[in-house]
Amino acid sequence: MPTRRRTLALAAGLAASLTGCLGDGDAGSGTDPPTADATPTDEPTARQPTGTAPTPSPSATPTPGPDGTPTVAGTDEPRKTADPATPAPPATVTRVPDELPEWTAAHWVDTDYADVLGLDGGEDRLYVTLGSDGGGRSAVAALSPGRTDFDWVQSFAGEAEARSHHEPTDATDTWGVTVGGGTVYSVHGRGDSYEWTALHALDAGTGTERWSFKRERRLGVCGFLDGAVAVRATEFFEPEHSHDTPEEPLETTVYAVDTQSGDPRWSASLAGLSALAVGPEAVYAASGRTLSAYGPGGDRRWRRELAAPVRLATVLGDTVVCSVGESDDDSSLVGLSTGGETAWTRSLSARWFVPTDDRVYVGDDSVAAVAADGTVAWRERASAHDPLLSADGNRLYTRTNARMNAVDAYDLPGGDRPFRFVTPSNNGWPAAATAETLVAEAIAPEQAEFTSLFAVDAATGEPRAVYRPDDSVFTVAGFDGTVYAGFGDGRLGVFEAAE
Numbered sequence: 147m148p149t150r151r152r153t154l155a156l157a158a159g160l161a162a163s164l165t166g167c168l169g170d171g172d173a174g175s176g177t178d179p180p181t182a183d184a185t186p187t188d189e190p191t192a193r194q195p196t197g198t199a200p201t202p203s204p205s206a207t208p209t210p211g212p213d214g215t216p217t218v219a220g221t222d223e224p225r226k227t228a229d230p231a232t233p234a235p236p237a238t239v240t241r242v243p244d245e246l247p248e249w250t251a252a253h254w255v256d257t258d259y260a261d262v263l264g265l266d267g268g269e270d271r272l273y274v275t276l277g278s279d280g281g282g283r284s285a286v287a288a289l290s291p292g293r294t295d296f297d298w299v300q301s302f303a304g305e306a307e308a309r310s311h312h313e314p315t316d317a318t319d320t321w322g323v324t325v326g327g328g329t330v331y332s333v334h335g336r337g338d339s340y341e342w343t344a345l346h347a348l349d350a351g352t353g354t355e356r357w358s359f360k361r362e363r364r365l366g367v368c369g370f371l372d373g374a375v376a377v378r379a380t381e382f383f384e385p386e387h388s389h390d391t392p393e394e395p396l397e398t399t400v401y402a403v404d405t406q407s408g409d410p411r412w413s414a415s416l417a418g419l420s421a422l423a424v425g426p427e428a429v430y431a432a433s434g435r436t437l438s439a440y441g442p443g444g445d446r447r448w449r450r451e452l453a454a455p456v457r458l459a460t461v462l463g464d465t466v467v468c469s470v471g472e473s474d475d476d477s478s479l480v481g482l483s484t485g486g487e488t489a490w491t492r493s494l495s496a497r498w499f500v501p502t503d504d505r506v507y508v509g510d511d512s513v514a515a516v517a518a519d520g521t522v523a524w525r526e527r528a529s530a531h532d533p534l535l536s537a538d539g540n541r542l543y544t545r546t547n548a549r550m551n552a553v554d555a556y557d558l559p560g561g562d563r564p565f566r567f568v569t570p571s572n573n574g575w576p577a578a579a580t581a582e583t584l585v586a587e588a589i590a591p592e593q594a595e596f597t598s599l600f601a602v603d604a605a606t607g608e609p610r611a612v613y614r615p616d617d618s619v620f621t622v623a624g625f626d627g628t629v630y631a632g633f634g635d636g637r638l639g640v641f642e643a644a645e
Contacts, residue, residue, distance in 0.1 A: 266311070366380075430466050
């Protein structure tokens, strides 16, 4: 019988495989972008270097871009794509050749646990979340770059809780920790049996536990505000059957937990939490169409009813950016001041946000960069899922293609798309990145235990090597120029850039 974690991985892959049709071009284009391994009938295309803007396909009747899209001076042409029916392709498309060298680990780190579940870089270390498949004990370990064994290991009762850490830049990162102010925050417990979970605060240097915060609810870290860590605590729902859903919205309590003592400063409860964002001045919590702002002392500063349910929220400077709609595909962006007043709206659908210091990248059937004042710096009409922001912030990768089997690369901040890497699978996605290497993961059960890891040159998009593991891949991360990968055999692999 598949384990719970394996079932989650299978479900994610199978859902994406239902997209169905073939083709490597952007949705609606009708043609493929230029390809690096073109057949003799294809028109040869020179590869452009990274950072060079691709030449858009000409359009006889350009159409206006969305509201707020900057235009080229003296024209009505949008910054990136003139016609939704003929989107600008990536500069090149690369694919896996018949033979590809094996990507071998520089060394392995063995653990005393069944699964290496999560990897998170913080300050000068990599923090590793470890789990046991039987639900007994789990742990967090610290690893300094270049070491072959852990600096420290701290164990806990119960399993590591999935989706309990604050990670807005990697949609595929399921298990992990939150690092801030010299402290590692990690949630463990018996959430799978609907009993309890606990937030543990560990000294980042030694692993010593400073305090724990336990509730008979499902806990998760959401951010930091005025010396407190914002924690959501959602009541458990135990279904009698696999497809059961709650008759009433589940209650979530938002706690502000003192980072030094672990004591709750204040709390606020709401039913059906749909989005939560933490800014420098307030916590913003959405339930249905209602968005509320809570100050550092827990006072509710304002409450707003929006036109549709709030699906996503993030804070950019003095603006709260929300995705509002009945579904991801039928949504738009709304920017509100931190005082609760509507500042702007944009006709951009979003199923994910990747916030940075001065803009938020949003994606669904297109990828766009939106500033705090609502300016759309650029927009590329290409389907985009499972975003991954590189550690240096210079590259955004998304899962794309009609078959959801390819990775698009976007140079930041300009938005040029230097390449698309197509995996030899019906399911492929960006898993990790360093400045030199993109790691694309793809389902390939006939060649590996379940998925394979492709090392792709981050400058050209050319695949360099492949690792085909004998066990489940749980997590991959780029840290300090090196790729780390955690597996279901309890081992952590350390991979250098492939030649």
